[in-house]
Amino acid sequence: SAVISQKPSRDICQRGTSLTIQCQVDSQVTMMFWYRQQPGQSLTLIATANQGSEATYESGFVIDKFPISRPNLTFSTLTVSNMSPEDSSIYLCSGAGRGEDTQYFGPGTRLTVL
């Protein structure tokens, strides 16, 4: 299984600013994903990070708000842009290797927007 790390682990940000979250995997994975976990809610998929091309976004999420990069098979970033208090949440990245049918998660980034 892949070991996934995220930076920062937590942050407190001001309204209108942007935060970039980094996700690093210790081995090459085929797929990388970004999720949001709001209090009392299930994990919601934001997008699939595609290597070398634009991410695939789920309904309700747009590139202008959540730009994603994935320059190689082990690294991805998610930016939360023009933040508002409604963006306060835990953001998680996950990865799945070739031939695997499950995903492994990073520890999450706890974001608070004031």
Place this chain on the structure above:
Amino acid sequence: QKEVEQDPGPLSVPEGAIVSLNCTYSNSAFQYFMWYRQYSRKGPELLMYTYSSGNKEDGRFTAQVDKSSKYISLFIRDSQPSDSATYLCAMSRRGSTLGRLYFGRGTQLTVWP
């Protein structure tokens, strides 16, 4: 109707009890079923993974899938305080490398000594 329903609890049991956690779902196309454990301030950790219907056992944990009833369960035998966590069910139509995961809200479990 949400695609995956899971009672959020909280559930509180004494050490040694048998714990039963459940999820129901509406999409008959789901074929892959997973249980994740999430400790406070940590990411979800994969516990069990099953394909289609049937049972799977791993130590004190047993996962059951009943596709005819669209119902999955996780049983924990001889529960321990270290099992205290939030348990998330997840499922997908295809393998996760190709298809998205659909999660329940999670059930918060406390096992007291």
